[in-house]
Amino acid sequence: MMAFGTALFAAAPCARAQERVIELLADRDSRYKMSGLRTPEITVKAGEAVLLRVTARRGKTWNRDGSIHGFSLLLAKDRTKVEGWSLLFRPGTEEFHLVAPSEPGDYIVVCTVICSEDHEGMNMKFTVLP
Numbered sequence: 001m002m003a004f005g006t007a008l009f010a011a012a013p014c015a016r017a018q019e020r021v022i023e024l025l026a027d028r029d030s031r032y033k034m035s036g037l038r039t040p041e042i043t044v045k046a047g048e049a050v051l052l053r054v055t056a057r058r059g060k061t062w063n064r065d066g067s068i069h070g071f072s073l074l075l076a077k078d079r080t081k082v083e084g085w086s087l088l089f090r091p092g093t094e095e096f097h098l099v100a101p102s103e104p105g106d107y108i109v110v111c112t113v114i115c116s117e118d119h120e121g122m123n124m125k126f127t128v129l130p
């Protein structure tokens, strides 16, 4: 009778909705980076809640408003912007609460701040699964 109830508590469901946590580095060399991935790539499920935790490091150039990198999610097939997914980053770490697109498919992320002469190469794949 000693450990009565322990397993019950351990198995209790979490009342809060779970967010998928994604850690992203927007680096000074005008590249997105994700730890453990040689090529950064974000994969989410359609409509799921996402917590995007971004650390940004200043490149060679930045915007007057202090933004040092951007993040704009586009549909890969026609580069349409996805509503709610145009972000600007300031130096340091910031968190963004987002909702994944409802349409499964291939997307791309592009930087929207001219952060160096290499800015055009600052992009990454983004996949939405059904």
Ligand SMILES: [Cu+2]
Pocket (backbone or CB within 6 Å): 030, 031, 068, 069, 070, 111, 112, 113, 114, 115, 119, 122
């Ligand atoms: Cu950039």
